[in-house]
Amino acid sequence: MAITRRDFLKYTAVAGGALLFGVFDLDPIKAYAEANPPVWTTEALSVGVYCSGGCGVIVGSVDGSTITGGTAGKKYVVYVQGNPDSPINGGGLCSKCASSAQISTIVDPTLGRIPNPERITTVKYRAAGASVWTDKPYATAINEIAAKVKATRDANFTETEGALTVNRCNGIATLGGSSLNNEAAYLIGKLNRGLGVVYLETQARN
Numbered sequence: 001m002a003i004t005r006r007d008f009l010k011y012t013a014v015a016g017g018a019l020l021f022g023v024f025d026l027d028p029i030k031a032y033a034e035a036n037p038p039v040w041t042t043e044a045l046s047v048g049v050y051c052s053g054g055c056g057v058i059v060g061s062v063d064g065s066t067i068t069g070g071t072a073g074k075k076y077v078v079y080v081q082g083n084p085d086s087p088i089n090g091g092g093l094c095s096k097c098a099s100s101a102q103i104s105t106i107v108d109p110t111l112g113r114i115p116n117p118e119r120i121t122t123v124k125y126r127a128a129g130a131s132v133w134t135d136k137p138y139a140t141a142i143n144e145i146a147a148k149v150k151a152t153r154d155a156n157f158t159e160t161e162g163a164l165t166v167n168r169c170n171g172i173a174t175l176g177g178s179s180l181n182n183e184a185a186y187l188i189g190k191l192n193r194g195l196g197v198v199y200l201e202t203q204a205r206n
């Protein structure tokens with residue numbers, strides 16, 4: 001179902017009202033959060049995952065043996081906060097990165113903290129013309145993408161134009177996304193310029 005902007009505003013107002021008047025029972029989650037303040041055993045410094053702002057974050061994680069349904073020996077993120085030493089955000093975070101620990105784990109009112117069951121851990125692949133999605137490992141997808149890039153580049157490479165050497169590939173275009181940071185955009189630029197790609201947009205204003 002397509003949701004219009006008007007629908008979205010209506011649903012937001014209804015959900016806000018429901019929260020305000022206690023239609024949703026958040027008490028079990030509140031009680032769990034109060035009884036189980038975030039505790040982490042490993043800490044790492046990183047940057048925000050949702051935009052190219054590059055806010056500094058402190059990421060707290062625990063071993064999987066300590067959470068329901070976790071795998072021992074594997075780390076799970078349970079807490080993320082802004083890094084007060086970062087010159088970019090000085091410890092603040094917007095709501096997106098402030099909730100980014102939920103990419104790894106969530107709190108179930110009954111089971112407590114569990115690995116996020118909605119997290120996608122495989123590549124979703126749909127063959128051209130097919131209607132069914134299948135799971136593929138990342139290694140398979142990366143090899144397939146690399147083979148297609150090489151084939152497309154070989155079939156669309158122009159070495160010279162008249163007396164000029166142009167080394168240009170017009171058969172590939174690259175689009176980036178706003179979560180790319182400066183370093184990622186630099187590497188994508190290097191790779192594509194090396195391939196001769198001229199239709200290059202990283203969305204990072206580099």
Ligand code: SF4
Pocket residue numbers: 047048049050051052053054055089092093094095096097098
């Ligand atoms: S906290 Fe907000 S502004 Fe900062 S990196 Fe994350 S999404 Fe971007």
